[in-house]
Amino acid sequence: MQNFDELLKRVGNTPQIPLSPPNNRVELYAKLEWFNPFGSIKDRAVLWMFKDAEKKGILRKGHTILIEPTSGNTGIAIAGIARALGYTAELVVPAKVSEETKALMRRLGASVLETEDDLCPRVGPDTDQCIALAKSIIKARPGKYVMLDQYSNEANFLAHYESTGPEIWGSLKDLTHFVAGVGTGGTLTGVAAYLKKKNPNVKVIGVQPQKSHHIQGLRNLEESMMPELLRRRLDLIDEWIKITDNKAFEAVRFLAESEHLFVGPSSGAVYAAAQEVAGGLSKGKLVLIFADDGRKYWSLYNKFKVFTKEDFEYYLHNARYLPKNILFSER
Numbered sequence: 001m002q003n004f005d006e007l008l009k010r011v012g013n014t015p016q017i018p019l020s021p022p023n024n025r026v027e028l029y030a031k032l033e034w035f036n037p038f039g040s041i042k043d044r045a046v047l048w049m050f051k052d053a054e055k056k057g058i059l060r061k062g063h064t065i066l067i068e069p070t071s072g073n074t075g076i077a078i079a080g081i082a083r084a085l086g087y088t089a090e091l092v093v094p095a096k097v098s099e100e101t102k103a104l105m106r107r108l109g110a111s112v113l114e115t116e117d118d119l120c121p122r123v124g125p126d127t128d129q130c131i132a133l134a135k136s137i138i139k140a141r142p143g144k145y146v147m148l149d150q151y152s153n154e155a156n157f158l159a160h161y162e163s164t165g166p167e168i169w170g171s172l173k174d175l176t177h178f179v180a181g182v183g184t185g186g187t188l189t190g191v192a193a194y195l196k197k198k199n200p201n202v203k204v205i206g207v208q209p210q211k212s213h214h215i216q217g218l219r220n221l222e223e224s225m226m227p228e229l230l231r232r233r234l235d236l237i238d239e240w241i242k243i244t245d246n247k248a249f250e251a252v253r254f255l256a257e258s259e260h261l262f263v264g265p266s267s268g269a270v271y272a273a274a275q276e277v278a279g280g281l282s283k284g285k286l287v288l289i290f291a292d293d294g295r296k297y298w299s300l301y302n303k304f305k306v307f308t309k310e311d312f313e314y315y316l317h318n319a320r321y322l323p324k325n326i327l328f329s330e331r
């Protein structure tokens with residue numbers, strides 16, 4: 001394994017690339033967050049939350065165990081960043097989290113506590129119980145376990161206010177729309193607050209999945225609790241668009257075929273929402289967040305017939321902008 005200290009210096013400053021526009025009235029740009037060292041946008045939030053907790057003296061190296069209820073990218077980021085900074089991480093995950101994801105967490109050095117699916121389903125209505133379970137472990141061992149609590153931690157918002165937002169503004173000052181998915185709302189509110197401070201006319205579009213969805217990382221706010229972080233700044237969101245699993249998966253396939261981009265399901269949902277927005281505009285420049293790439297989603301894409309095994313391998317090998325990283329050293 002590489003030097004983990006070095007990896008932390010590579011959080012942020014991800015590429016923002018032009019996509020083929022759906023019509024000649026708009027321009028589309030995607031910010032490719034899988035260029036972060038542990039493979040997703042969550043590296044930003046997790047690094048900021050660790051640094052904030054260290055500053056507040058909450059963490060003790062060699063003693064504190066970081067515990068977090070998570071089924072995806074936050075867990076991978078916590079595993080990697082805890083290791084880089086010298087902490088132990090335990091991740092509470094539902095049993096049905098994909099083997100790919102659990103293996104990545106373990107490879108980065110975290111313990112993975114598997115819970116029954118009915119206590120902690122991967123996505124969907126009862127995700128909140130996962131949080132309750134982690135909280136009860138903390139209560140039983142006060143002082144030993146610390147939860148960064150991405151759903152209410154202001155450092156999650158600040159990560160995007162201080163890094164993602166300025167990076168987008170720095171590369172495109174005349175953008176008109178920002179489109180991103182909602183999990184904790186950290187990305188959406190952090191970037192929105194920064195962009196609107198620079199230009200109050202920028203429109204912010206939040207993307208939600210359907211109920212009982214299969215889009216890891218995103219949240220349907222009718223069936224899942226609204227995260228505290230989002231509630232604090234809900235007024236920054238100008239429009240919400242709901243995307244079905246089918247539409248998101250169609251977009252994943254379209255991006256592989258037409259743009260040679262190998263994206264994760266939440267990027268598909270964001271792209272599908274941007275198409276809807278673009279269709280109604282007479283002029284615009286849209287920036288989209290592509291939160292992670294498709295490499296850890298074979299079992300999902302197989303289950304929902306997004307790709308055959310041959311297609312998955314083909315698009316993977318022919319993808320643009322897909323660097324090797326600590327999670328995937330092979331193409």
Ligand SMILES: Cc1ncc(COP(=O)(O)O)c(C=O)c1O
Pocket residue numbers: 040041042072073074181182183184185186187188216217218264266267291292
């Ligand atoms: C793949 C993916 N997309 C989007 C998001 C949403 O990010 P946020 O928590 O900042 O709302 C996440 C968060 O976990 C994610 O994993």
